[in-house]
Amino acid sequence: MKKSVTLTTPVTTALMSRDRSEGLPFFLVRVFDVAGALIYTLLGFSLLTAIWYVSSTVTEGGLPTPLATFQVFWELVKDPFYDYGPNDKGIGLQLASSLGRVSAGFLLGSLFAIPVGVLMGANAVCKKIFYPIVQILKPVSPLAWFPIGLVAFESASMATIFIIFITSLWPTLINTAFGVASIPDDHKNVAKAFGFSKWKYLTKVLMPYSLPHIITGLRLSIGVAWLVIVAGEMLSGGIGIGFFVWDSWNALSLEKVISAILIIGLVGLLLDRGFSFVEKKFTYSS
Amino acid sequence: MSYLKIENMEIAFQTMKGRFVAVTDINLDIERGQIVSIIGHSGCGKSTIMNAIAGMTFPTGGRVVLDGKEVKGPGPDRGIVFQNYSLLPWLTVYENIYQAVDAALRDLSKHEKKETVERYLRMVNLWEHREKYPKQISGGMKQRVAIARAFAIDPEVLLLDEPFGALDALTKASLHIELLKLWNLTHRSKTIFMVTHDIEEAIFLSDRIIVMNNGPAATIREVEEVHLPRPRNKKETVNQPEYIAVRERLLSLLMDKVAIDEKDFYKEEAAA
Numbered sequence: 001m002k003k004s005v006t007l008t009t010p011v012t013t014a015l016m017s018r019d020r021s022e023g024l025p026f027f028l029v030r031v032f033d034v035a036g037a038l039i040y041t042l043l044g045f046s047l048l049t050a051i052w053y054v055s056s057t058v059t060e061g062g063l064p065t066p067l068a069t070f071q072v073f074w075e076l077v078k079d080p081f082y083d084y085g086p087n088d089k090g091i092g093l094q095l096a097s098s099l100g101r102v103s104a105g106f107l108l109g110s111l112f113a114i115p116v117g118v119l120m121g122a123n124a125v126c127k128k129i130f131y132p133i134v135q136i137l138k139p140v141s142p143l144a145w146f147p148i149g150l151v152a153f154e155s156a157s158m159a160t161i162f163i164i165f166i167t168s169l170w171p172t173l174i175n176t177a178f179g180v181a182s183i184p185d186d187h188k189n190v191a192k193a194f195g196f197s198k199w200k201y202l203t204k205v206l207m208p209y210s211l212p213h214i215i216t217g218l219r220l221s222i223g224v225a226w227l228v229i230v231a232g233e234m235l236s237g238g239i240g241i242g243f244f245v246w247d248s249w250n251a252l253s254l255e256k257v258i259s260a261i262l263i264i265g266l267v268g269l270l271l272d273r274g275f276s277f278v279e280k281k282f283t284y285s286s
Numbered sequence: 287m288s289y290l291k292i293e294n295m296e297i298a299f300q301t302m303k304g305r306f307v308a309v310t311d312i313n314l315d316i317e318r319g320q321i322v323s324i325i326g327h328s329g330c331g332k333s334t335i336m337n338a339i340a341g342m343t344f345p346t347g348g349r350v351v352l353d354g355k356e357v358k359g360p361g362p363d364r365g366i367v368f369q370n371y372s373l374l375p376w377l378t379v380y381e382n383i384y385q386a387v388d389a390a391l392r393d394l395s396k397h398e399k400k401e402t403v404e405r406y407l408r409m410v411n412l413w414e415h416r417e418k419y420p421k422q423i424s425g426g427m428k429q430r431v432a433i434a435r436a437f438a439i440d441p442e443v444l445l446l447d448e449p450f451g452a453l454d455a456l457t458k459a460s461l462h463i464e465l466l467k468l469w470n471l472t473h474r475s476k477t478i479f480m481v482t483h484d485i486e487e488a489i490f491l492s493d494r495i496i497v498m499n500n501g502p503a504a505t506i507r508e509v510e511e512v513h514l515p516r517p518r519n520k521k522e523t524v525n526q527p528e529y530i531a532v533r534e535r536l537l538s539l540l541m542d543k544v545a546i547d548e549k550d551f552y553k554e555e556a557a558a
Contacts, residue, residue, distance in 0.1 A: 186372045192342060193366040194386040194439065204385050208376040 064255045072255035073262065087247075089239060091263065098229050098240040099267070101157070105164025106225045110218060112165075113172035117214075118206070120173070121180025134173065142167040142228040146235050156236035163232050164225045171220035179213025180206060212283045219275035226268045288315035289353060290339065290443065290477060296347035297334050307503040308334045312348070314496070314506075318442075321469070321478040323488035325540070326498030326507075332481045333369075333447055339479060340366055340445050352443065362390035365436030367446045371428040373420040373435075380416035383407065383435045390439035406438040409468060426457035430464065437468050446480040450487060459520055462490055466518070485536045489529055490518060497539050508539060 024032075049066050056063040064072075080092025119126040142163045149159030187209060191201045233242025241264060248256035292314040298307045309331035316322050324332045337343035338350050341360040350357040352364075373382045383403045391399065407413045410430040420428055429449060436444055449465075450458045469476060482488050488495045495510040514528050523529055 186368065186370060187374060189342065189366075189368065190372050190374065190386075191389075192360050193340065193364075193368075194389045194435075195360065195362055196385075196389045200385065200389055204377065205374065208374070 064258065069255045069258050072253070073259040076256070076259050076263075086239070091241075091244065091260075094239060094241050094244045095263065095267065098233065098242065101161050101232075101240065102164060102222075102225045102229050105161045106168050106222055108161070109165045109169035109221060109225070110172050113169040113217070113221070114176050114214060117173045117176025117217075118180050118210070120177040121182075121210070122206070127177070127181075134170065137166075138170045138174075140167075143231055143235065146232070157238060160229070160232040160236045160240075164228050167228050168221040168225035171224060172214065172217035175213045175217025175220070176210060179210030179217075182213075183209050212279065215275065215279045215282055219272065219279060222271050222275060223268065226264075226271055230264060289318040290314070290316040290479070291351040292335070292338075292348070293351065294348035295335075295338065295345045295350065297331070297338060297343060298346045308501060309498075309504045310347075311505050316477060316479070316494075318477055319474050320493045321480070321491055322494045322496065323480045323482055323492040324496040324498065325482055325485065325488050325536070326504070327500055327540070328483070330498040330501045331504040332498055336445050336447055336479060336481050339443070340364055362439050363441050364443045364445055365439050365441035367429075367432045367436045367444070367449045369447045369449075369451065371420070371425075371432045373428055373431055375420050378417050378419055379412060379423065379431050380407065382420070382431060383438050386435045387438050402438055402440075406434040409437075409471070410434045410464060424457075426453055426461065429453060429461060433461070433465060433468070437472075442476060444476055444478045446478065448481050448483065450484070451482075458484075458487070462487065463520070466491065466516075470517070485533060485540065486524075489514070489532050489536070490520070490523060495532075495536065497536065510535060 052063070052066050056065045076091045080090045080095075082088075082090040083093060116130065120130050121127070145163045145166050146159055149162035150156065153159055153162060183206065187205050190196075191205050196204065229240065230242035230245060233240035234246045237243050237246070241260060245257055245260045248254075248260065292312050295312040296307065296310040298305050300306075312335060324335060326332050334343060338345055339352070339357065341357045341364070373379075374385070377385060380403060383406060384399065387394075387399050387402050391402070394402070404413065407416055410433065412427060412430055412434065415423055415427065420431070423431075433449070436446075450461055453461065465478075469478065478491075480488075480491065489512055492512050495512060496506055497508045497510060499505050499507045510532060512528070512532055514523055514526060
């Protein structure tokens with residue numbers, strides 16, 4: 001007995017101190033973790049910039065240099081909200097307009113997708129009716145929907161919202177249906193045994209169980225919506241980040257196009273992080 | 287007249303391979319206030335019979351009659367303790383019971399419902415843990431919540447599906463006592479029907495033990511009456527001759543098929 005104690009003690013202390021980086025205070029360990037991750041991120045971007053630089057030298061100005069692009073980028077973000085008439089607005093205004101359309105299309109899509117998803121998940125007949133439609137419509141490119149939107153709403157801006165609506169609703173719909181369909185029998189039996197009303201079942205069993213699935217669906221949907229907005233606004237014109245990309249291309253400013261790409265990527269990342277934060281908040285472990 | 291009656295019940299399921307008869311020719315008469323256990327090997331259909339009483343499964347033949355009325359579905363006159371606690375993980379201990387009380391006892395005022403929840407949580411000594419979520423409490427505590435939830439809706443019949451199966455021996459023993467205490471507090475008026483595969487548990491708690499044959503198409507093999515005096519207590523009850531005799535009979539009923547044939551061992555040894 002004694003022997004095993006003397007054997008295990010050094011082992012456990014070694015295991016514990018490995019986690020704590022040899023007795024450093026916990027917050028310092030955390031700081032090092034973050035700094036480490038930051039260094040790798042910077043390394044990746046340096047690598048990308050290096051490849052970019054080499055490409056622009058090889059193509060002899062066909063591709064703008066990183067430096068020239070960052071100067072244009074800085075010009076853009078320095079004064080994002082200027083407004084010199086319909087064809088010359090700051091990048092912030094363009095973004096705000098795009099985000100407005102994305103939110104409108106995404107919200108409408110979610111308002112449609114969640115109830116239909118619940119129906120499909122809860123009811124076998126509903127699933128049989130709707131699932132073939134979902135399978136056919138889901139893979140259709142957003143651009144193919146644009147003419148339909150134009151005919152239906154007779155407005156390019158509304159048509160853009162429409163294509164965001166119709167392409168971003170599928171992940172939410174499918175995830176909601178999956179979440180609702182996978183409610184364990186145990187939970188259903190509790191509701192049955194204690195005579196839960198329809199409303200109580202919906203609010204105390206169905207929704208809490210499906211919520212993490214629904215939020216994952218919403219996260220995928222907002223990604224799709226943000227993906228679609230650029231293509232939509234290229235077609236619709238007027239104002240927005242997608243229109244900005246197309247306008248810059250027509251003005252032969254690749255610097256602006258690349259800057260816009262960076263901004264689109266950053267906003268997309270922020271949207272995703274936002275939903276991933278909400279996702280974590282609503283995930284329970286049983 | 288008996289309180290809970292099962293008449294010529296047969297339960298069959300449609301499966302991919304055709305019709306599967308789980309139990310057949312089940313006849314039972316249970317008096318009000320009795321504790322009845324049903325025991326048998328896995329897959330003998332004991333849970334199926336309980337589900338039929340609960341109204342969650344429907345007999346394909348015969349019927350279940352409770353207090354003169356045929357069982358047509360689940361109802362607040364029967365409280366169920368499920369095999370795996372079945373607490374809703376997103377609700378606190380308190381809310382788990384409150385939602386059940388709120389759904390089953392619709393005539394009570396909000397204040398009365400809250401009082402009921404508090405009373406039963408105190409009975410199982412979980413009032414201090416009411417704000418915790420199921421994942422934060424032990425298996426024994428979860429089972430106490432489940433038992434409190436079933437009692438709180440004040441049902442005439444309690445249905446327990448292998449309620450203590452997943453617990454360690456000590457926790458199990460203390461929950462047996464707790465169950466009997468709750469039963470006593472309601473003046474032993476509640477009928478308890480329990481599915482188990484634990485012989486000792488069945489004898490300690492029950493007035494009658496139903497022993498099942500093996501499935502498929504399982505039938506009742508024998509009904510054993512337990513005449514141990516109440517209140518029962520762990521230390522003394524297990525030494526009474528009646529307890530030992532019943533245990534012997536149940537063991538021989540349930541274990542005869544799984545006895546080791548020593549001849550097989552000798553054969554293997556000779557071959558080796």
